[in-house]
Amino acid sequence: MKQAATAAPTTTSDDEWQARCDLAACYRLAWHYRFTDLIYTHITARVPGEEGHFLINPYGLSWDEITASSLVKIDVDGNKVDDSPYPANPAGFTIHSAIHRISHDAAWIMHTHTRAGVAVSTLNEGLLPLNQIALQFHNRISYHNYEGIALDLGERERLVASLGDNPVLVLRNHGLLTTGTSAASMFNTMFYMERACEIQVATLSMGQPLRAVPDNVVDHVAKQYEGSMGEDDDVALEWAAHLRLLDRIAPDYHD
Template structure:
């Protein structure tokens, strides 16, 4: 992707993937998992009409990733209608759907720059956006924020993310962190797996929800730095030795299956 503004919609290339073809078995499995996570977000109320994005990089020689079709609600996303794009914003193969350029700028920059960025999630939840709009940002005042000490980066608001030159600045502001509060905008999570990205985002969003509720009571109690540091070390949900969120995500996907398994189509 050049430093020029992104094109209005990603456009198909001449590569040989026909509509409805979902690639090899590994890609098919990723498509099913990612489509299921879109339904999980919908179940949790983490939707913003047809906006926001969850992307997953497809392993291989080329940096290709899957993104939701622009114009569909998360409850309409399926394994087969996810759009495969490259980091220049081109659709790989064919799709009946366009891609939101606001999703390409940040997600493409992260997938291009960070080898461990298998999955990138971005939300505009009320609690997350409220904390992003506050001067203080995330406060270490509750059980969940105490597990995120030193894990959250910040990026200043630059407007709607349709200008490609913002992408590298997001990456630079991330540094070695894999959670970000986009000032005045929302939350961002990155993971080496979909499950890791999810459990990180869930913890950050939950911290924001509790912070927002606490603010209504006034005078929140700050957790001492040493206690927060210990809590962060003891937070097992991020640790691969303890599933790194996979068990949580499987449980939520089972709920989605009971509601509507059509995401697998």
């Protein structure tokens, strides 16, 4: 049975508290599925009803330590706008702020440095259409060339231009980024993008000739995913299953 979430503090709106609980859940799930990079990289969420304010992880905490109340509220430049005792990492927010500022649909953004994701980001062709999971991303991935550690605010416009209208951005020689209108959609996209990268790394490591999927089948399966597969109800069911997992292994995420 799903455990009831801790009530919102009197100084926090119900909508913000729900966003905090969902974002804390994303961090705990990312830790569980080994998507983390110690204390680095970020998952961020726009604060509902507050223009230009976002929630981000408290810099220095491991992702399995993050709770709804420990998340830090920041502005578009990465400056704290609440009285949190925890620091934020403004430099790390460059990538997120670029997309949050421009795209209203990208209310949720997740960036990872996983082994498989970074490995695929170093390949000229990026993610290959070699298996069913990868095919759901056909024509849904953008690529951005590596420019160094994301400290240059001038890169923000180029990041947004690279992403375009796709939900996935492969940062070449760097890692993966997914966006979504909700925590569920963002996390679902990252979960399967990461799985596709893991399968590709395993496939290429075998050193055997590759069996390509014919182009017409690639297009067909991609359209199938756009139609009957991956609907909002399916994503909601997956998200509910993720939250039940957390209620069993880390129920304090919504504290």
